[in-house]
Amino acid sequence: MGINYLIPKIKVSDTVVYQTSLFSSNDKIILAPLQNLTNYYFRQAYNKFFPNTIDYAITPFISANEGVEKENKAKFRDVWKKNNENCIDIIPQILGNKAEQVLSVAKILEQMGYRKVNINLGCPKKDVVNKHRGAGLLENVEEIDRIINEIMTKTKLQLSLKVRLGNKKNDELQSLIPTINKYPIDFVAIHARLAEQMYEGNVDVDSFQKLSAQIKTKVIYNGDIFSVEDFRRLKMRFPYVNDWMLGRGVLRNPFLCGEIRGIYFDKKQIYPQFFHQLLNNFMEYSKNDEVVVNKMKEYCKYFCVGLKKDSTKILHAVSLNQIVSEFETYL
Numbered sequence: 001m002g003i004n005y006l007i008p009k010i011k012v013s014d015t016v017v018y019q020t021s022l023f024s025s026n027d028k029i030i031l032a033p034l035q036n037l038t039n040y041y042f043r044q045a046y047n048k049f050f051p052n053t054i055d056y057a058i059t060p061f062i063s064a065n066e067g068v069e070k071e072n073k074a075k076f077r078d079v080w081k082k083n084n085e086n087c088i089d090i091i092p093q094i095l096g097n098k099a100e101q102v103l104s105v106a107k108i109l110e111q112m113g114y115r116k117v118n119i120n121l122g123c124p125k126k127d128v129v130n131k132h133r134g135a136g137l138l139e140n141v142e143e144i145d146r147i148i149n150e151i152m153t154k155t156k157l158q159l160s161l162k163v164r165l166g167n168k169k170n171d172e173l174q175s176l177i178p179t180i181n182k183y184p185i186d187f188v189a190i191h192a193r194l195a196e197q198m199y200e201g202n203v204d205v206d207s208f209q210k211l212s213a214q215i216k217t218k219v220i221y222n223g224d225i226f227s228v229e230d231f232r233r234l235k236m237r238f239p240y241v242n243d244w245m246l247g248r249g250v251l252r253n254p255f256l257c258g259e260i261r262g263i264y265f266d267k268k269q270i271y272p273q274f275f276h277q278l279l280n281n282f283m284e285y286s287k288n289d290e291v292v293v294n295k296m297k298e299y300c301k302y303f304c305v306g307l308k309k310d311s312t313k314i315l316h317a318v319s320l321n322q323i324v325s326e327f328e329t330y331l
């Protein structure tokens with residue numbers, strides 16, 4: 001059988017081990033933003049039990065609206081420095097559709113000590129898209145150009161974008177590419193789907209290939225990496241891509257980034273500890289028991305998919321004790 005030249009080799013003493021996950025020292029894993037899920041209470045718990053498995057995270061978006069921005073507003077809580085100490089490095093994300101408003105949030109983030117920001121051009125929610133925000137802004141290349149220009153000329157921040165292939169057609173991103181290439185953009189993360197697909201249906205890797213080839217700066221692949229096998233398949237298809245963004249895959253299986261890197265954790269021992277940590281972190285965030293129960297149910301929906309367990313019982317739980325004891329039977 002021939003040896004695939006793509007498989008990175010590691011020399012261990014005088015034995016050569018073929019690392020079958022294809023993950024190389026040039027590859028990076030980036031935690032995708034998932035609003036109300038990959039916030040600091042999750043990142044802190046994750047980092048405690050799975051350190052050094054994620055290179056950095058893009059935070060769930062901070063909305064740029066009318067009005068004076070101040071660091072102490074609740075919407076900045078996720079990126080307050082004290083909430084991110086000794087944790088995964090983050091790049092704050094901004095969602096907006098007016099250059100002045102996005103700039104005003106960016107300036108606050110710069111004052112807080114951040115060096116990078118990411119702009120959300122991918123959110124597919126109907127109410128967001130209808131307001132020409134997120135993926136709804138993709139068609140307004142002129143305003144995107146203004147946003148980029150304002151941030152680049154009025155701050156020292158490095159700017160990156162997170163985009164979809166388009167709203168309804170898989171070539172809509174095409175018209176934004178000349179603008180992207182005009183500026184020294186840090187990177188472009190592409191969720192290889194249309195906004196109208198929301199999170200369903202297949203990712204369109206052919207369009208990702210076609211469009212990413214035209215972008216001069218670094219491109220991050222994003223979409224449906226749920227297993228080591230998914231990662232391997234994508235790495236074989238795009239050996240030149242080194243940056244991989246994972247969202248739901250990490251929630252379904254918090255061990256996945258380690259597995260992709262070839263690091264194995266004792267699931268039975270670590271999963272309950274991680275679960276308790278997440279619960280404790282969220283209880284510090286919200287003192288309201290009902291809110292905590294509902295939040296843990298949100299996470300459990302994802303965990304159950306990864307554990308291949310039916311979530312019905314846990315989703316009917318009425319107390320935290322019930323959630324915890326039910327979850328432990330799944331492991």
Ligand SMILES: Cc1cc2nc3c(=O)[nH]c(=O)nc-3n(C[C@H](O)[C@H](O)[C@H](O)COP(=O)(O)O)c2cc1C
Nearest residue numbers: 032033034035060061120162191223224246247248
């Ligand atoms: C519940 C949820 C919330 C999300 N929130 C954000 C967000 O705040 N900003 C953003 O750019 N993308 C957001 N996304 C999209 C993800 O970052 C990611 O692009 C998408 O889930 C595809 O990656 P995955 O298949 O690895 O999950 C969200 C996705 C989900 C499911």
